[in-house]
Amino acid sequence: MIATGPMQSHTPTNAPVERAARKTGEVILALENISLAFGGVQALSNISFDVREHEIRAIIGPNGAGKSSMLNVINGVYHPQQGTIYFKGEKRHRMVPHKVASQGVARTFQNIALFKGMSVLDNLMTGRTLMMKTGILQQAMYWGATQREEMAHRVRVEEIIEFLEIQSIRKTPVGRLPYGLQKRVELGRALAAEPTLLLLDEPMAGMNVEEKQDMCRFVLDVNEEFGTTIVLIEHDMGVVMDISDRVVVLDYGRKIGDGVPDEVRNNQAVIDAYLGVQH
Amino acid sequence: MGPFIEVVLGGLMAGVLYSLVALGFVLIYKASGVFNFSQGAMVLLAALAFARFSEVMPMPVAFLLAAVLMVALAFAVEWLVLRRLVNQEGIILFLATFGITYFIEGFGPQLFGDSIYRIDLGMPKEPKIILENMFEGGLLINLEDLIAAVIAGLLVAFLALFFQKTATGRALRAVADDHQAAQSVGIPLNHIWVIVWSVSGFVALVAGMIWGSKLGVQFSLVLIALKAIPVVILGGFTSIPGAIVGGLIIGVGEKIAEVYLGPIIGGGIENWFAYMLALAFLLIRPEGLFGERHIDRV
Amino acid sequence: MFYRENGQFKTSYQADQALLPIVQDRVFMVIVLLIAFVAIPLLADEYFFRAILIPFLILALAALGLNLLVGYCGQISLGTGGFMMVGAYAAYNLALRIPDLNMLVVFILAGLITTVVGMLFGIPSLRIKGLYLAVATLAAQFFLDWLFSRVKWFTHDSSSGSVSAPDLVVFGFNWNAPVEKYLFVLSTVVLFTLIARNLTRSSIGRSWMATRDMDVAAEIIGIRPVYAKLTAFAVSSFFIGVAGALWAFVHLGSWEPLAFDVNRSFSLLFMVIIGGLGSILGSFLGAAFIVILPLLLNQLPHWLGIPVSTATAAHFESMIFGALIIFFLIVEPHGLARLWAIAKEKLRLWPFPH
Numbered sequence: 001m002i003a004t005g006p007m008q009s010h011t012p013t014n015a016p017v018e019r020a021a022r023k024t025g026e027v028i029l030a031l032e033n034i035s036l037a038f039g040g041v042q043a044l045s046n047i048s049f050d051v052r053e054h055e056i057r058a059i060i061g062p063n064g065a066g067k068s069s070m071l072n073v074i075n076g077v078y079h080p081q082q083g084t085i086y087f088k089g090e091k092r093h094r095m096v097p098h099k100v101a102s103q104g105v106a107r108t109f110q111n112i113a114l115f116k117g118m119s120v121l122d123n124l125m126t127g128r129t130l131m132m133k134t135g136i137l138q139q140a141m142y143w144g145a146t147q148r149e150e151m152a153h154r155v156r157v158e159e160i161i162e163f164l165e166i167q168s169i170r171k172t173p174v175g176r177l178p179y180g181l182q183k184r185v186e187l188g189r190a191l192a193a194e195p196t197l198l199l200l201d202e203p204m205a206g207m208n209v210e211e212k213q214d215m216c217r218f219v220l221d222v223n224e225e226f227g228t229t230i231v232l233i234e235h236d237m238g239v240v241m242d243i244s245d246r247v248v249v250l251d252y253g254r255k256i257g258d259g260v261p262d263e264v265r266n267n268q269a270v271i272d273a274y275l276g277v278q279h
Numbered sequence: 280m281g282p283f284i285e286v287v288l289g290g291l292m293a294g295v296l297y298s299l300v301a302l303g304f305v306l307i308y309k310a311s312g313v314f315n316f317s318q319g320a321m322v323l324l325a326a327l328a329f330a331r332f333s334e335v336m337p338m339p340v341a342f343l344l345a346a347v348l349m350v351a352l353a354f355a356v357e358w359l360v361l362r363r364l365v366n367q368e369g370i371i372l373f374l375a376t377f378g379i380t381y382f383i384e385g386f387g388p389q390l391f392g393d394s395i396y397r398i399d400l401g402m403p404k405e406p407k408i409i410l411e412n413m414f415e416g417g418l419l420i421n422l423e424d425l426i427a428a429v430i431a432g433l434l435v436a437f438l439a440l441f442f443q444k445t446a447t448g449r450a451l452r453a454v455a456d457d458h459q460a461a462q463s464v465g466i467p468l469n470h471i472w473v474i475v476w477s478v479s480g481f482v483a484l485v486a487g488m489i490w491g492s493k494l495g496v497q498f499s500l501v502l503i504a505l506k507a508i509p510v511v512i513l514g515g516f517t518s519i520p521g522a523i524v525g526g527l528i529i530g531v532g533e534k535i536a537e538v539y540l541g542p543i544i545g546g547g548i549e550n551w552f553a554y555m556l557a558l559a560f561l562l563i564r565p566e567g568l569f570g571e572r573h574i575d576r577v
Numbered sequence: 578m579f580y581r582e583n584g585q586f587k588t589s590y591q592a593d594q595a596l597l598p599i600v601q602d603r604v605f606m607v608i609v610l611l612i613a614f615v616a617i618p619l620l621a622d623e624y625f626f627r628a629i630l631i632p633f634l635i636l637a638l639a640a641l642g643l644n645l646l647v648g649y650c651g652q653i654s655l656g657t658g659g660f661m662m663v664g665a666y667a668a669y670n671l672a673l674r675i676p677d678l679n680m681l682v683v684f685i686l687a688g689l690i691t692t693v694v695g696m697l698f699g700i701p702s703l704r705i706k707g708l709y710l711a712v713a714t715l716a717a718q719f720f721l722d723w724l725f726s727r728v729k730w731f732t733h734d735s736s737s738g739s740v741s742a743p744d745l746v747v748f749g750f751n752w753n754a755p756v757e758k759y760l761f762v763l764s765t766v767v768l769f770t771l772i773a774r775n776l777t778r779s780s781i782g783r784s785w786m787a788t789r790d791m792d793v794a795a796e797i798i799g800i801r802p803v804y805a806k807l808t809a810f811a812v813s814s815f816f817i818g819v820a821g822a823l824w825a826f827v828h829l830g831s832w833e834p835l836a837f838d839v840n841r842s843f844s845l846l847f848m849v850i851i852g853g854l855g856s857i858l859g860s861f862l863g864a865a866f867i868v869i870l871p872l873l874l875n876q877l878p879h880w881l882g883i884p885v886s887t888a889t890a891a892h893f894e895s896m897i898f899g900a901l902i903i904f905f906l907i908v909e910p911h912g913l914a915r916l917w918a919i920a921k922e923k924l925r926l927w928p929f930p931h
Contacts, residue, residue, distance in 0.1 A: 077793065096796070097793075098800060098801050101798055106798065107798070109794065113793075114790075114791075115790035115791060115794075117789065117790050118790070122786075125783060126795070126798060128780075129780055129798065134779075134780070136776070136808060139776055139782075140772045140776055141772075141775065142775035142778075142779065150594065150779065151594075154594070158590075189798065193798065193799065359903070360907075367910070371910055373711075374902070375902070375906050375907075377899075378899045379903070381898050381902065382895070382899030382900055382903075384899075385891070385892040385893060385894065385898075386892070388888075389889060389892035389893070508712060509712070509716075512712055545728070547723050547727065548723070550719050550722065551719035551723050554712065554715055554716030554719050554720070555720060557712055561712065562704060
């Protein structure tokens with residue numbers, strides 16, 4: 001299978017990356033022998049890898065390799081038949097998605113999962129749900145505790161709006177936005193949760209060069225300014241090689257490569273399955 | 280033992296009639312993905328038409344005319360409603376059928392009159408006693424119901440074959456799956472919808488005639504037809520055999536509940552038993568006995 | 578020209594998220610409230626109160642409750658009539674068996690009892706979706722119909738099957754006259770509308786809408802689906818229960834289960850659809866539409882000078898109603914509220930064309 005971009009032509013990113021200088025900490029997420037099947041289809045077979053704190057970990061591989069399924073397992077949407085997940089040092093038992101979210105995991109989706117009936121601002125505010133403490137009776141009366149809480153969260157959300165440069169569209173219903181902006185809003189919603197671990201599922205799919213540059217900049221900024229650990233599924237090899245610290249390669253539900261970008265780039269199995277040969 | 284079997288038999292017969300109406304639901308859902316709430320009203324309309332027509336002309340002619348009316352209805356529904364709502368969500372189409380229901384409930388009685396009308400199909404009305412040697416006093420059954428059951432059975436077999444074996448049947452199933460995809464392979468959506476609503480109208484006519492012959496043609500026919508909703512829940516929205524099995528289960532279950540539970544907790548259980556049964560089913564097996572599972576992809 | 582926001586700068590988030598951020602809207606609302614609380618009591622006649630305003634307001638309250646569930650949270654309910662019935666009979670039994678209980682408390686308790694019942698029937702919604710839930714709520718409707726007819730305790734062993742509500746005595750004052758009843762209902766509805774608006778602009782409202790739009794994604798970002806759906810059922814049922822109690826006590830006076838049958842459920846659902854799903858204004862517009870339409874249709878032949886029998890009138894009402902539902906679903910599935918919003922958009926630009 002040939003990758004979506006030959007090795008030479010990178011998508012240029014504006015942020016120079018000193019990979020050696022970036023601090024990476026302890027293992028924050030470890031997956032051991034994860035196997036996942038749906039009916040007769042084996043989506044993931046015996047996958048093991050880890051993610052270090054503060055790093056940018058890319059997951060790459062051909063379509064259907066199980067990358068999104070892997071994220072869904074991390075989110076608790078799918079429960080693997082076999083294998084163990086360790087998060088922040090502790091073994092994680094079977095957990096429902098909202099519980100996973102409360103542990104500090106946020107996500108964007110391949111086919112944008114924004115709440116189409118709401119504005120940009122409201123979508124971002126939903127990202128703050130776990131941090132909102134007022135009860136339903138207080139919310140019915142609004143003025144008082146709820147209003148103070150809403151304002152406090154609005155301040156934080158506005159910081160994200162400024163960071164992502166989407167001030168002008170904050171009241172627009174997201175359904176009306178162009179694709180690139182929707183992707184940005186989705187990133188904003190994930191950031192609003194102030195996550196420790198951020199899962200990005202093809203955040204740059206369908207974008208032109210400029211939009212990709214912007215998105216890369218945001219991803220890098222998030223990683224550098226907030227220290228957020230990022231797991232990233234991406235097809236654009238240029239982006240992957242430039243911004244990731246380490247890469248995992250999946251093919252037909254199996255892991256066929258794991259290491260720093262240079263290692264993976266030269267791994268024969270990976271080249272055969274995914275990257276292809278230069279002509 | 281004898282009385283119990285009588286109750287069961289009575290329930291089975293009623294169930295067959297529910298199945299007939301449910302069949303109309305399933306056909307339309309299978310072929311257009313629309314849950315046709317107006318099926319009950321269609322039964323009423325067809326029955327009214329047949330009853331009134333047969334007052335002034337021989338029955339076969341009345342039958343034909345009533346069938347023509349149902350086909351005309353199918354054309355009208357397709358042109359005025361379905362065509363304008365292509366690719367809308369299922370819930371919008373479902374609600375549109377509410378609109379059709381209200382319209383038919385006004386249109387039918389306005390055109391054909393408000394009173395209770397008789398349909399005389401020449402069916403034997405007196406109950407017969409059979410199997411006197413097996414059970415003491417024999418079993419009381421209704422020949423009319425038996426004949427109805429046979430007719431329904433034949434109709435179902437015919438329709439099942441039609442869906443499975445013919446090219447039109449295949450096209451109908453394609454449309455139910457995905458409007459756009461079906462269009463893209465050249466299936467003419469409009470024709471399909473007219474066909475399917477016409478067939479459903481025909482089934483409604485048969486159901487209307489039988490029910491009407493049994494109970495007289497009156498407005499309450501609509502409510503009886505609403506009972507077919509739990510039937511399709513039980514059987515699965517897309518399954519013709521499901522409509523049969525579901526109808527029988529509901530019919531028998533209702534009768535047993537009324538006869539045996541009724542004296543304990545009060546009569547009138549028949550009004551809600553079918554729905555509660557459907558509800559219980561939904562909690563255990565949402566897709567029904569024979570339906571297809573719905574999977575959400577993330 | 579008049580509806581411009583030019584020059585209206587918000588200097589705080591508080592001001593931006595106020596109920597009515599635009600000055601013209603605030604002025605409009607003040608005018609509406611003045612008309613409602615002052616002008617109408619002075620000018621309207623008894624018929625207007627009894628036949629139009631009071632039923633409109635109570636049904637708008639029920640529609641509002643239903644809209645919270647259906648429009649904001651995306652759960653369908655065909656059993657609204659049944660829940661109104663619960664509120665009505667709960668209030669009746671409370672007022673009857675605990676005569677010293679304050680009427681306001683009676684209504685609130687009736688609402689709470691309906692909340693519990695509503696949540697019971699909302700539990701299926703956690704496992705089943707869409708059309709299936711419609712059937713579950715339909716089952717609730719038929720079951721409740723039967724329950725209140727059969728179980729004699731609810732109707733205090735009434736031989737006729739119908740019951741009468743006691744007088745509306747609140748704070749020692751007997752709110753008996755039509756204008757007094759109107760003001761009582763109006764105040765209640767204004768209060769509840771405020772509560773509804775507050776909920777929809779808070780975290781719980783956003784959780785409802787997120788669950789409606791994409792429940793899997795909502796769960797992944799931390800919204801608990803059980804909490805969202807059950808609270809929607811709970812709040813919705815509270816509104817509907819209170820509306821049912823008001824309908825019985827203030828509008829009907831005496832009633833039997835038939836007053837809350839499945840036709841009521843469908844009627845309320847259509848108010849919400851025609852008015853606009855997910856819109857508080859829509860609930861009111863839809864209620865107005867459905868209350869006024871039959872009255873209009875009844876009077877129309879009279880005005881046109883065409884003699885028409887009641888049966889025919891009823892038939893045509895049904896036909897026109899059905900046709901209108903289809904028309905709305907085709908032309909503006911988002912209902913009258915969307916049409917209103919479009920009108921406001923045009924007003925922003927007026928007198929310029931674009």
